[in-house]
Structures are given as C-alpha cells and as structure tokens.
Amino acid sequence: MSACKCEQNLEANYQKLQEVFDKYRNVKGALIPLLQEAQEVFGYLPGDVMKKISQEIGVPFSKTFGVATFYSQFHLKPRGRNIIRMCQGTACHVRGAAKVFDAVSTDLGVGKNETTEDRRYTLETVACLGACGLAPVMMVNDDTHGRLTPDKAVSVVKKYE
Structure with missing residues (x-):
C-alpha cells in the first residue's frame, strides 16, 4: 500500500529542507535565511523543523525559537491559502x-x-x-x-x- 498524499508531500518537503541545509552548510549567520526558506517550504515553521535547523547549524533550540518568535515574518501555525x-x-x-x-x-x-x-x-x-x-x-x-x-x-x- 502506498503512502497517502499528505505523507508524500511531507516527505518531499523534508527533501527540500535537506537541499536548503546543503545550500547554507558552513555559512555563518544562516539562521534567518534557513528559517525563511523552511517556512517557504512548509508554509509555516513546525517545531520539529526548527529543531532540525538548530541541530543542523549547531545552535540551541531556544535561540532558533527566539528568532522565530521575535520576527513577525515567521509563523508557528499553519496559515491559510x-x-x-x-x-x-x-x-x-x-x-x-x-x-x-x-x-x-x-x-x-x-x-x-x-x-x-x-x-x-x-x-x-x-x-x-x-x-x-x-x-x-x-x-x-x-x-x-x-x-x-x-x-x-x-x-x-x-x-x-
């Protein structure tokens, strides 16, 4: 049985996120651009995505969460079309x-x-x-x-x- 469409979309989104990580690997000050591109991929910033970003660039989750909640351009809940x-x-x-x-x-x-x-x-x-x-x-x-x-x-x- 194949995965449902939502799981396939989620899988594709995580693949895109990996491409974003590859793009910013070893780039100093990449937190905000990573959050922006991750939000573009998912439509908002899910907690697990912010945790992955933190792990990827080696910053505490509290810093990632702090940046995401400080700037009004970032959204932590799904938004409408x-x-x-x-x-x-x-x-x-x-x-x-x-x-x-x-x-x-x-x-x-x-x-x-x-x-x-x-x-x-x-x-x-x-x-x-x-x-x-x-x-x-x-x-x-x-x-x-x-x-x-x-x-x-x-x-x-x-x-x-």
Whole structure:
C-alpha cells in the first residue's frame, strides 16, 4: 500500500529542507535565511523543523525559537491559502475599519490572527497598508481593496474561494 498524499508531500518537503541545509552548510549567520526558506517550504515553521535547523547549524533550540518568535515574518501555525490583512491605521479606523473587520471575521468564523478550519483564509490586522486615501483598506494576498464597506469586504473575500 502506498503512502497517502499528505505523507508524500511531507516527505518531499523534508527533501527540500535537506537541499536548503546543503545550500547554507558552513555559512555563518544562516539562521534567518534557513528559517525563511523552511517556512517557504512548509508554509509555516513546525517545531520539529526548527529543531532540525538548530541541530543542523549547531545552535540551541531556544535561540532558533527566539528568532522565530521575535520576527513577525515567521509563523508557528499553519496559515491559510489566502492571507487577508485588514488595515487598522488611523485613516481606516476613522472610516469604519472596525466594522469592516467584524463583518469579515463573522463571515469567516475566525478572529484576529486566526485561520479557517479549511485553511482557505488567515485573517490578520496590520497597523497600516499605506493606502490611506482608499480607507478603509484590506489586502488579500497581494491585491489591495479600498473604500470598503462591511458588505463589500465580505463579497471581495468570497471571490478568493
């Protein structure tokens, strides 16, 4: 009987991780690039992957974990296929960002920094997206959507299903 697809994908991911290790072997200061590339392979940083990185480059796990939790670019939990970033900056706040966030949150059934069970969406808040003239604003993946109302935001998100 062959392994299930998830096991085959996991095996392929660990093979890619080994290639990343080979790329950075004996490179001083490789911890952050290793974490970045490992996250690219797995979509987040599982604990066992961080332990392997620590072993590979000979640093304590506490240092690897400390770096991974210090920088906001690293994620320790699986994330959704679509990342929704809701702006909470001043211009967006004044123009109703809280209601827009609440509508999307309610529609998806998740709160701030949570991922839907089917891993389609991760809902995050950010301090500013730099599109104040379009407030309230959100990004879905790399697409910016502005002048949102609660209903408009929910309909935009549905387009990414």
